[in-house]
Amino acid sequence: MRYVKWTLIALIVLIVGSFVHYTLPQHDIVRVVGTNTERTIIPTNRAMFWSSGEPTRDVQFIQTVKANGKTMEYRNEDTGWGWPPYFKFDTSSLYTEASDAESDKAAPEWYSITHYGWRNEVLSIFPNAIAIKPVAGPDAKIVPWVNIIILVFLAIVILLIWRMWVQFRERTIDPLVEDAGEAWDAVDDKADAFKDSARDKARGIKGWFAGLRK
């Protein structure tokens, strides 16, 4: 039973963790090498890794190279009013900015791309770029203020839900259970009293019979 419990807890932590990791913004320091638009067929089983819309459509991509030489590709799509709540409507502007940010190896210009989502080569999924900002160099550090605020807020919400539950249990459920317990005790006492009186009566009758025999 203990293994079942811990497996369940681990599973919940994994699912919530993945969800938060996928959804929260992250920053990559990259050099933009190109942008393009590609006719893309999005398989229905992977639609959740893309913005909602027609399964076959033109999707904009941003190709980049990181300081360590590894490549990274981003899709550039509106999130609109849907999930995750970035309310991104400026896809076209971002495309222009990314195109304007292109640089080559000889004279690299470094940019921080804010994005959410995962790159997975096997599943052919791409993180969605949200913003692009120039930075001083490939070692630039960005403090993830938004993530700090959101995670602290989430912790407060979890604490609040827990406190609300404790309060509800103390003030509403426990008194009900106590009442039920008291009611049960009362029934129990009555039954005992009945049993005692029945026994007394039986004794009385026995005594009467015994008296007769004498």
Added chain:
Amino acid sequence: MLSFLKFFVIGFVGLTVLYGLLSIYVRSLVRERLEQDWEDEGSIGARDDYVQKGLDDYAHSLRPKLLLGVYILPLITFCVIFYMTNFM
């Protein structure tokens, strides 16, 4: 347009549930404190009257109105995110 409506309707319903739960919770805290106060003051007078008066005072004070921040704060957050994503 439809997704815009969906966002605001779902958001409003969600926040209303949160508002309801929070107001019940805070009221329960106030009641608990009043009961404690009544005992600390030496259990003078009827407990229910004391608690009821305290709850009425609370209902007419500024504090329950602060809970409307449940609607206002997400709206401000929405505006900030909207501005940051599209115009910064």
